[in-house]
Amino acid sequence: MENWENVSALGTGATNGIAEVEAIQLALMRGTDPRLRGQHSKPHGLVRARFEVHDALPERYRVGLFAGPAVFDAYVRFSNGAARDDRQPDIHGMAIKLTGVPGRKILDEEALAETHDFILADNPVFFIRMVEDYVRFMEDFARSAPQGKPPTAFIAWLQQHRPADVAVLLNFRQQMRESPLATPFWSQVPYAFGTGEGTVSRYLVIPSPDNLVDPIPEAERGEHYLREAMVRHLTFRARSARFDFLLQVRDDATAAVIDDPTVEWDIPTQRVATLTIPPQTFDSPRQNAFGEGLSFTPWHALPEHQPVGQINLVRRAVYVASSRLRHGATDVPRAEPDGTESRSFNMRLSHEELTANIDDDFKEVVARLQKTFDALATIKNGRATHTFGAAARGEALCIAPADFPANDVFAAGTVYPVVLRHSSPGARPDDRARDGMAASIKFFEPGASTDGEGFYDILMNAGRQLFVRSIRDFSTFVHASPDERRILEQRDLIRRHQLREAYRIRGSFTECRYHTWMCFVFTDAVGTLRYVRFRLINHDCGPERGLPNAAFRAEGQPSMDALPDDQRAADFLRQDFIYRVKHSDVRYLLQIQMRDAPTPPDINHELFDPSQPWNEVWFPWIDLFQIRLTESVEDNETLSRMDMNPNRSPQCISIPLATSPDHYASLGHARAIVYPGARRVRAGTPNPQNN
The missing domain is CATH 2.40.180.10 (Catalase core domain)
Incomplete structure (x- = not known):
C-alpha cells in the first residue's frame, strides 16, 4: 500500500x-x-x-x-x-x-x-478542509459551545480566508x-x-x-x-x-x-x-x-x-x-x-448471564445436547423437535382480574397481536403418528404487525408435567436407544405416568390443554417475586380431551408410528387447524398459576420440579388472556423462519436459573442456552414443507 x-x-x-x-x-x-x-x-x-x-x-x-x-x-x-x-x-x-x-x-x-x-x-x-482549519474550529468551538453560541471567531476567519466555505458551515x-x-x-x-x-x-x-x-x-x-x-x-x-x-x-x-x-x-x-x-x-x-x-x-x-x-x-x-x-x-x-x-437482542437474559454460574458438569451436559440438537436441525432441515405444525395469527385480550399484581405486560384491556403455532413434539411428518401435541404463542407489541420476533414467547405441551426431572435426566433420555429407554422407564428416570399423560389420541389441535411444565419468575411492579406457570385451554373450558385409554403403554418412547388401521391423511391435524381458523371461531383461554417464593429461598425447591403439577386448589388457575385466531399462516418460509424461545420475555418474566444439571430448574435454563444455537443451524438449512 x-x-x-x-x-x-x-x-x-x-x-x-x-x-x-x-x-x-x-x-x-x-x-x-x-x-x-x-x-x-x-x-x-x-x-x-x-x-x-x-x-x-x-x-x-x-x-x-x-x-x-x-x-x-x-x-x-x-x-x-x-x-x-x-x-x-x-x-x-x-x-x-x-x-x-x-x-x-x-x-x-x-x-x-x-x-x-x-x-x-x-x-x-x-465544512473543513485541512488540519489547520480543524484546529481553529475546535479551539473556537470549545469556547463557544458550552455557552450555546456559534463559533463566531472561526466564521470570521473563514470569511477572510475561505469565503466560499462560510455557506457550507452555516448550512x-x-x-x-x-x-x-x-x-x-x-x-x-x-x-x-x-x-x-x-x-x-x-x-x-x-x-x-x-x-x-x-x-x-x-x-x-x-x-x-x-x-x-x-x-x-x-x-x-x-x-x-x-x-x-x-x-x-x-x-x-x-x-x-x-x-x-x-x-x-x-x-x-x-x-x-x-x-x-x-x-x-x-x-x-x-x-x-x-x-x-x-x-x-x-x-x-x-x-x-x-x-x-x-x-x-x-x-x-x-x-x-x-x-x-x-x-x-x-x-x-x-x-x-x-x-x-x-439473535439475542430481545432475550430476557444474555448468554453470559445464562452461563455465568453453571458448574462444569452442567456445561458438559449442555454442550452434548447442543451438538445433538444442532445435528438434528441439520438432518431434519428444520426444527430439531416440533418440526411439523400449523400456525395462525390473531389477538390476545388481557382479562387479568382487578387484583392481579401490577406489571409491565398483564394489564386488563390490553390487546396484543399474536401468532399461535401448534406442532407435534416428536418431529414426525405424519400426523397419524402416536405423539403428544404442543402450542406456542408469540406476543407482539400492541398495534404492531405479527412479522418479526415479537417480545414474548410462551411454549407449552400436552400434559400437566414433563416425564423427567432435570436436564441431566433429559440428556440421558435423548441419547438412549429405544431399548435403553424402556429400562429408564422401569428405573423411574423416565416417569411412566407423566410420559403416558403427554400422549394424546389426536383428533384436533384445538381440543387439547397445553401446559408450560416449567415455571417462571414473575416480578411485579413493586418488586415482589412470585413463581408462575401457564396453560392454554379451549375457550369453552371443557374437560381434557384425547387422553389415551388405560391399556396404553408408552414403553419409554416419546412418540411411536401410526397404527396400521389409521386411514386419516398424513397431514390431517394441520389441515383441520387451517380449516377451523378459516371457517370457524377458534378461541382459547390462556391461564396462569401463581405461588409465592419459598422462605427461605431454595434453589432446588419442589415448586421447580417439572414432573409434578402444582395443586390446583392451593394455586388455582386465573384467566389471563382471551385469544382469538383469525388468519392461518400457510407460507412455508414464514413458518420456517419463526422461532420460539422461553428466554424471549418481558422484564416481569424470567427463567429460574440452576447451577447443577441435577437441579429441577436446569431444564428451562438449558433450553434457553441450547435453542439459539440450534436456531442458527436451522437458519442455514433448506426448509421442509408444512413446518
Whole structure:
C-alpha cells in the first residue's frame, strides 16, 4: 500500500494539529459526560441489516469489498449530530458495520476483526478542509459551545480566508428529516479505491421511496420522532427498508481533490450494493445498549478502501481516542461484533448471564445436547423437535382480574397481536403418528404487525408435567436407544405416568390443554417475586380431551408410528387447524398459576420440579388472556423462519436459573442456552414443507 499521506502533503504542523484536535475533543468529553460519544451521541436506533454486493459489476468497480457478489450481515446505527430534540435542525448520521468480512484491516489493534465500517452523514459535503482549519474550529468551538453560541471567531476567519466555505458551515446542520429510513447519506470525504495511489471514491446511500409510507404528521412529532418513525415502519408496519449503496470513483487523486470535502463531486455514480433492513423490533434495552457499546471508525476497513485526506487523518486519531475514553468510562470493553449478537437482542437474559454460574458438569451436559440438537436441525432441515405444525395469527385480550399484581405486560384491556403455532413434539411428518401435541404463542407489541420476533414467547405441551426431572435426566433420555429407554422407564428416570399423560389420541389441535411444565419468575411492579406457570385451554373450558385409554403403554418412547388401521391423511391435524381458523371461531383461554417464593429461598425447591403439577386448589388457575385466531399462516418460509424461545420475555418474566444439571430448574435454563444455537443451524438449512 503506497503512502496516501504524501498525496495530502502532510507536514509536522499538521501532525501536531491532529494531536491538538484530539486533546480538545477529549477535554470536551470529560467536561460533559465521557460515557457519551463525542459526536452523534443521540441514537435513533441500532438495527440489524443485510449488505448485498451485486453480481456482474463493471470491471472498474470490482475492487476490495466489491470484487465479487457477496452478502454480509450488518449493523446500522442512525443518529443526530448534536441535537437532543429531533425537531431541531441538525446533521444526521448513518454508521454501517459489516460483519463476516475476511482480510486484514488497517488498524493494527483490530487487524484480524472480520468487520468493515462506513461512516456517512446527510449532507454531501463537510465544512473543513485541512488540519489547520480543524484546529481553529475546535479551539473556537470549545469556547463557544458550552455557552450555546456559534463559533463566531472561526466564521470570521473563514470569511477572510475561505469565503466560499462560510455557506457550507452555516448550512451544515440545517437538515430536517421525516425518517432516518427515508434519508440520503454521503461519505463526504474520499477513500482509496484499490491499493495504488491515484484512484479514490466517495460513497452514497440512497433510500428507496418505499421507506416512507406512513410519515408522522408534523403536528404530532415529539422530541424523539425520528426513532418513532423507525419503530412505526420496521415494527408496527413490519416493512423492510432498502437503500442503494453507490460509488463515485475518480482517477485524479491530487491533493486538491482529496483535501477539499467542501464541494460535491459532479461525476457519475455506480450502484454496487443493496442495504436491506428487515422488519424487526429494535427498540429494546438490550439492543440499545449493544448499539451504544459499538465503536465505528472509517479506519476499520480493508486496505483497498483506506480513508484518505487530512480530515480522515484527524478522524483516525480522534475516533480511536474518543472510543477508548468512552469505553473506559462505561467499563464496557471495546470489541468488534461477529454478527450473531442480534439473535439475542430481545432475550430476557444474555448468554453470559445464562452461563455465568453453571458448574462444569452442567456445561458438559449442555454442550452434548447442543451438538445433538444442532445435528438434528441439520438432518431434519428444520426444527430439531416440533418440526411439523400449523400456525395462525390473531389477538390476545388481557382479562387479568382487578387484583392481579401490577406489571409491565398483564394489564386488563390490553390487546396484543399474536401468532399461535401448534406442532407435534416428536418431529414426525405424519400426523397419524402416536405423539403428544404442543402450542406456542408469540406476543407482539400492541398495534404492531405479527412479522418479526415479537417480545414474548410462551411454549407449552400436552400434559400437566414433563416425564423427567432435570436436564441431566433429559440428556440421558435423548441419547438412549429405544431399548435403553424402556429400562429408564422401569428405573423411574423416565416417569411412566407423566410420559403416558403427554400422549394424546389426536383428533384436533384445538381440543387439547397445553401446559408450560416449567415455571417462571414473575416480578411485579413493586418488586415482589412470585413463581408462575401457564396453560392454554379451549375457550369453552371443557374437560381434557384425547387422553389415551388405560391399556396404553408408552414403553419409554416419546412418540411411536401410526397404527396400521389409521386411514386419516398424513397431514390431517394441520389441515383441520387451517380449516377451523378459516371457517370457524377458534378461541382459547390462556391461564396462569401463581405461588409465592419459598422462605427461605431454595434453589432446588419442589415448586421447580417439572414432573409434578402444582395443586390446583392451593394455586388455582386465573384467566389471563382471551385469544382469538383469525388468519392461518400457510407460507412455508414464514413458518420456517419463526422461532420460539422461553428466554424471549418481558422484564416481569424470567427463567429460574440452576447451577447443577441435577437441579429441577436446569431444564428451562438449558433450553434457553441450547435453542439459539440450534436456531442458527436451522437458519442455514433448506426448509421442509408444512413446518
